[in-house]
Amino acid sequence: MQLPDYNQTFLCKFELIICFMISLSSIPSHSPAVVFRRINDEFLLIPLTDNIADMDSLYRLTETGAFIWELIDGELSVGDITSKVVEEFDVGRDIAEKDALDFFREVQEFLQFREP
Amino acid sequence: MTVDLVIAGRRIRLQSGDGVPMEPDERFRAFAVPSDVRPYMFIETSMGILADADPGIVNAAIPFMPAETEPDLVVDVEPGAAEIPAGAVKVFDAQLMKEVPGGVMNSGEPFWEVFRDDEAVRARVFLKDPERRALLEMPHGKMRWRIFAGEGLSRQGSVSGGTPGQHQEKTSDGKVRDLSSARDSAISVNPLPWPLDGLLLYFLFSRSGDIIIHGSGVVAGGRGWLFTGRSGSGKTTLAGIFDRARDRVIHDDRLVLRRDVTGWVMHSTPVYRNDEPRTATLDHLWVIRHGASNVAEPLAGAQAVAMILSNCIQQNWDGEAAARLAAAADDIVASVPVSRLSFLPDGRIRDYLLLRDTEEKRLATRAMSEMLDEGHAVTITAGGYSMWPAIRPGDRVRISPPEEETTPGRGSVVALRRDGGFVIHRVTDVRRGGSADISVTSGSEDQARRDRPADHIGNDGSADHIRTRGDTSLSADPWISSADIAGYVTLVTAEGDAIPVPPRRFPYLAGSIAAAAAQIWNRIAGRK
Structure with missing residues (x-):
């Protein structure tokens, strides 16, 4: 029986996670490879490849996620956005920071980051 | 004598020498197939937002995936016993867990062990009635294994074969878990006594990059759902709810997940006496726990992978197997929605999930319409x-x-x-x-x-x-x-x-x- 070589793909994925770090000073902007849609009070990210929408990989945002998504403008840093989350949702800075970083990591394939 | 079992689409050929009849336990009955027959796997699949409302067409199942006639694994069954070679290293062991009210308890008795040396991996199980040790030998890189049933003594002498049914255990919902190593006839060999069968399946599917997972698989509203979670999280309860609503239960204890051309598919495995091969596509995986209300939230990325892995059957001594398993879980997360689900153990959870699924379909349909319109x-x-x-x-x-x-x-x-x-x-x-x-x-x-x-x-x-x-x-x-x-x-x-x-x-x-x-x-x- 031929066994697939999973080791390799697994390691590649791991390296990617390790190499890619998002900090509070990182400045996110929307990737052109995704569109954001508000449908029936739900917020969706729809990935695009060569302008073809991938309907099997829809990503549903929570209310907080959508709030953050709409703040991303290529100017505000992760830290700036966190401050706005603290104002808007009445949460502690620690929690907001952790949530924001978690969010950015989760949707990082739909974002581009630059350092100031 | 040859006995072919097709489990989760993989053909396991058990063969014994002349004059050595084999008699697998009752739980395998529906999984046994003649060696020259290609059984068809009936895969239940769902439609997603591409609906298919033709009256003559049933979307639930169609016989279109024949299993192979060539065995994936050949196992030579020897009635006698074998020893672990000196020099083999014990890499894993498990003790017998006993079900006690409110959970399980470690009895401290040896149950099974895994050894490894340059030639092979060997799994040894400790069986009772009569007390004996069976051995599964898996030479490295070969798909021809050997089982030593450890029945050498009992075959010759006065054996109280035990009355059938003596070693079955009733679960809380009245199902009979087939733990029997009892035999009707003292001269036939039981090739796969429990728990040796579970180990064989684990090693077979693990080598192929498949997953064995604790969970309940059901098909409701045309969707294949798998509920997984730790012991006591409500897997059997959920399967019962869906069963009473006349949905199809694929299995409520242990399933094999395999990727095929249509995506991830879940298969039943032989655990209970009346088990049979059942298969459905995996459309949503729910990591469950009892809660104060019915709430579902999507899981993504590493968190989802970790929660799937924690419910898979695995032995952490084999790095390559662990990497294959992690890659498979990674692929599930990339191709199947995974959610955490807290639920109340009453019938409303079914309506909640069906409604939720309908809403998701409506949302995806709207999104697709908008994209095309634009x-x-x-x-x-x-x-x-x-x-x-x-x-x-x-x-x-x-x-x-x-x-x-x-x-x-x-x-x-x-x-x-x-x-x-x-x-x-x-x-x-x-x-x-x-x-x-x-x-x-x-x-x-x-x-x-x-x-x-x-x-x-x-x-x-x-x-x-x-x-x-x-x-x-x-x-x-x-x-x-x-x-x-x-x-x-x-x-x-x-x-x-x-x-x-x-x-x-x-x-x-x-x-x-x-x-x-x-x-x-x-x-x-x-x-x-």
Whole structure:
């Protein structure tokens, strides 16, 4: 029986996670490879490849996620956005920071980051 | 003697020497197949937002995936005992867990052990009634293994074979968990006494990059759902709820997850006396726990992978196996929605999940409509059998937005909005706008109405009209205006190859026969 070589793909994925770090000073902007849609009070990210929408990989945002998504403008840093989350949702800075970083990591394939 | 078992689509051939009859436990009965027969796996698949509302077509099951006649694994069964060679290193062991009220308790008794040396991995299990040790020997890199049943003594002498049923255990819901190593006849060998069978399955599926997971798999509303969670999280409770609602339960304890061309598929495994092979596509994986209300939240990324892994059957001593398992869990997370689900153990959870699924479908349908309206092409996984075999469940199709002022030609495949989703059907007739050739043909009144487009889409004679039909549908769809087309199917990706949609291959009747077979199958197998 031929066994697939999973080791390799697994390691590649791991390296990617390790190499890619998002900090509070990182400045996110929307990737052109995704569109954001508000449908029936739900917020969706729809990935695009060569302008073809991938309907099997829809990503549903929570209310907080959508709030953050709409703040991303290529100017505000992760830290700036966190401050706005603290104002808007009445949460502690620690929690907001952790949530924001978690969010950015989760949707990082739909974002581009630059350092100031 | 040869006994072939097909479990989760993999054929295991047990063979013993002349004059050594084998008698597997009762739980394997429905999994045994003659060695020259190719059994068909009936895969229940769902449709997603590509709905498929043809009356003659049942989307639940169709016999289209034959299992191999060549065994994936050959196991030579020896009745006698064997020892672990000196120098082999013990890499894993497990003690017997006993069920006590409110959970399980470690009894401290040895249950099974795994050893490894340069030649092979060997698993040894400690069996009772009579007390003996069975051994499974798996030479490295070979798919020809050996089982030493450890029955050498008992075969010769006065054996109290035990009365059948003596070693079965009733679970809380009254099912009989088949733990028997009892035999009707003292001279036949039990090739796969519990728990040796579980170890064999683990090593077999682990080597193939498949997953064995603790969970309950059900098919409800045409969707294959797998509930997984730690012991006591409610897997059996949930399966009971769905079973009482007359949904199909694939299995409520242990399932094999395998990736095939249609995506991830879940299979039953032999645990209970009356188990049988059952298979369904995996459309949503729920990591469950009891809660104060019914709440679902999506899980993604590393968190989802970790939660799946924690419910898989695994032995952490083998790094390669662990890497394969992690890669498989990674792939599930990438291709199947995974959610955390807190639930109340009453019937409402079923309605909650069905409603939620409907809403998700509606949302995805809206999103797809919007993308097409804005001029984007979309790709989506097809479901249903109405275009089989040109488009099979699990194929990815590309749908391009309709171009202005064009009418599709006969034979092209289009997406239409219908039944709250989309259907993909083939254009069979085109009538140009303004043509005088819109006449009522002979036949029933109903037929006449279908043949006269103007009745259905108003009296706007200027637009082009088309009629569509699924390749396996018994009847054609009503006439519609070509302006109602949501998009054109321009590309089908199956097993990695992207091709234009193939032409219809079989007469319509062939599809209907397949649908009838599926219907009959459902009636027989839909209920326990």
